[in-house]
Amino acid sequence: MFALLLLCAFVSASHGARILGVFMTPSYSHQVVFQPIWKELSLRGHQVTVLTPNPLNDPTLTNLTEIDLSFCYKAWDNYSIATLGAKEHSSSEEIKKLSEAYLAVSEVQLSHPEVQDLLKNNSKYEFDLILVEFLWPVMYGFKDIFKCPMVGIASLPLTGTANEAIGNPNNPALEPEFTLPFSTNLSFKERVISTIFKVLFKVGAKVSLRPKMEKISQKHFGNIRRLEVIAQDVSLVLVNSNLALQNVKPLVPAHVELSGIHIKEPKPLPKDLKTFMDDAKEGVIFFSLGSNIKSELLPEEQVNKFMNVFSQLPYKVLWKFENENLPNKPNNVEIKKWLPQQDLLHHPNMKLFITQGGLQSLDEAIRSEVPILTIPFFADQRYNSHHLAQSGGSLSIDFHSFTEEEFKEKIVELISNPTYKKQITKLSKIASDQPMPALEKAVWWIEYVIRHDGAEHLKYPGVDMPFYQYFLLDVIAFMAGTVGLMFYILRRIFKHVVVTYKVFSKLVGPLSNSIRPEKSHAE
Ligand SMILES: *[C@@H]1O[C@H](CO)[C@@H](O)[C@H](O)[C@H]1NC(C)=O
Numbered sequence: 001m002f003a004l005l006l007l008c009a010f011v012s013a014s015h016g017a018r019i020l021g022v023f024m025t026p027s028y029s030h031q032v033v034f035q036p037i038w039k040e041l042s043l044r045g046h047q048v049t050v051l052t053p054n055p056l057n058d059p060t061l062t063n064l065t066e067i068d069l070s071f072c073y074k075a076w077d078n079y080s081i082a083t084l085g086a087k088e089h090s091s092s093e094e095i096k097k098l099s100e101a102y103l104a105v106s107e108v109q110l111s112h113p114e115v116q117d118l119l120k121n122n123s124k125y126e127f128d129l130i131l132v133e134f135l136w137p138v139m140y141g142f143k144d145i146f147k148c149p150m151v152g153i154a155s156l157p158l159t160g161t162a163n164e165a166i167g168n169p170n171n172p173a174l175e176p177e178f179t180l181p182f183s184t185n186l187s188f189k190e191r192v193i194s195t196i197f198k199v200l201f202k203v204g205a206k207v208s209l210r211p212k213m214e215k216i217s218q219k220h221f222g223n224i225r226r227l228e229v230i231a232q233d234v235s236l237v238l239v240n241s242n243l244a245l246q247n248v249k250p251l252v253p254a255h256v257e258l259s260g261i262h263i264k265e266p267k268p269l270p271k272d273l274k275t276f277m278d279d280a281k282e283g284v285i286f287f288s289l290g291s292n293i294k295s296e297l298l299p300e301e302q303v304n305k306f307m308n309v310f311s312q313l314p315y316k317v318l319w320k321f322e323n324e325n326l327p328n329k330p331n332n333v334e335i336k337k338w339l340p341q342q343d344l345l346h347h348p349n350m351k352l353f354i355t356q357g358g359l360q361s362l363d364e365a366i367r368s369e370v371p372i373l374t375i376p377f378f379a380d381q382r383y384n385s386h387h388l389a390q391s392g393g394s395l396s397i398d399f400h401s402f403t404e405e406e407f408k409e410k411i412v413e414l415i416s417n418p419t420y421k422k423q424i425t426k427l428s429k430i431a432s433d434q435p436m437p438a439l440e441k442a443v444w445w446i447e448y449v450i451r452h453d454g455a456e457h458l459k460y461p462g463v464d465m466p467f468y469q470y471f472l473l474d475v476i477a478f479m480a481g482t483v484g485l486m487f488y489i490l491r492r493i494f495k496h497v498v499v500t501y502k503v504f505s506k507l508v509g510p511l512s513n514s515i516r517p518e519k520s521h522a523e
């Protein structure tokens, strides 16, 4: 009883905090990770204000204020991120495009009248905590405006820069940037590419991207600290990842993994889909390229290849396809604009999931124990595909170069060879075996930061250390100098000895020469 009272007192200490959430990325697969967190915090009695392009608009959440930024999808679409994905392109082209889109989106979001009111009339508002999507540093400026602790949340594994900000290792041999098409077990060539990529990325960010970010930051937040410095001041980062999908690596305590926060309990299927699934005794293939890659962007040639292969298969195919109709659609293919992905994947007749390899989709298929064929397009999809294929749960094809034979062979292999299902089941158990549900963990850690007033005790001191101290350059220079000096002194002494000896032997030379024959005599 006493323990319970104590617990209540402890828990209520962090209750009723005023929290500002800044979740900028206009992509549902990002927002779906953040939504349950801001909703749950408001239900627990915190006063939550959120900037988001995907508001929940739930009037029963009386402690929640959402500033609707959905208009920024227009600015995002202006950069044709999805079209870029459907075309052949390089990793650097992609980063350039994404950076431009993020710059534009952060500019329009910060210019929005309600956000301007928050910024310009900031003395009217008070917050105890900032929650921020830990991806695009411009938005970290809110921390300096409201002068309170900041917790980061990431819907993807952290970028190299974000890892460095909290003190996680950022080793190119083990942690390639997630836009690269490899993940674990890097070959020599891949390690070279990974290293060059990291260095170029760092230099590129420093000379080109950072100044642009700082410009937006100065314009809207005024004279605050540099964004890089604010990033290092984050109390904690909650990261959507788990060991079924990411590499093992040493993590600082301020990096907390949330595994599968968007995973929901399966719900019954709508009647038509249920009948479709139940009747498909031969099995169903579910084909969806996510919310970014619209089917109408796909080149006709590739769409025809898909259809030709599907028509030769004994399985039914459910294809998430945005257009109303698909000319020459084979009889065993059913197209739908929208499908309840998680619930469908749970159906026992589901045999295979064909996906672009987004993290959330892969996580859902793994939890449902369905083998996977990936067709990666951009961002982290190639990395994810590679990682899952390495662990034996999936196969992959290249969208731009695949052949019908290859596509068909891989589908048949994934469905008929039981090792894939077995491996996915193993990964599913790894991903879901957690000490507490992800949402509870997220809220616990956020309230922990509030209870401990920013939890500065979690901060890794390596983060603030100058570069030369962190990499021991001063120590190495000192030791090298000392060793060099010692050699120098020894050499000088040796030279002296040699000179002295030479002088000495010149003086006593005749004498020692006259001794030698005697010595040899003695032998
Ligand atoms: C709003 O917060 C109060 C405490 O501040 C809490 O008692 C109430 O249940 C919350 N309401 C909702 C709908 O979450």
Ligand SMILES: *[C@@H]1O[C@H](CO)[C@@H](O)[C@H](O)[C@H]1NC(C)=O
Pocket (backbone or CB within 6 Å): 074, 075, 078, 104
């Ligand atoms: C789209 O981009 C162009 C230039 O790239 C810019 O002039 C225009 O304002 C943008 N439109 C939106 C809605 O952001």
Ligand SMILES: *[C@@H]1O[C@H](CO)[C@@H](O)[C@H](O)[C@H]1NC(C)=O
Pocket (backbone or CB within 6 Å): 113, 116, 117, 118, 120, 121
């Ligand atoms: C600041 O608040 C005042 C009074 O509420 C309002 O008239 C003004 O438009 C606000 N400023 C901004 C930039 O929104």
Ligand SMILES: *[C@@H]1O[C@H](CO)[C@@H](O)[C@H](O)[C@H]1NC(C)=O
Pocket (backbone or CB within 6 Å): 185, 390
């Ligand atoms: C790593 O790659 C090498 C050769 O590419 C292979 O022999 C080895 O089995 C791989 N190791 C793991 C853990 O996948």
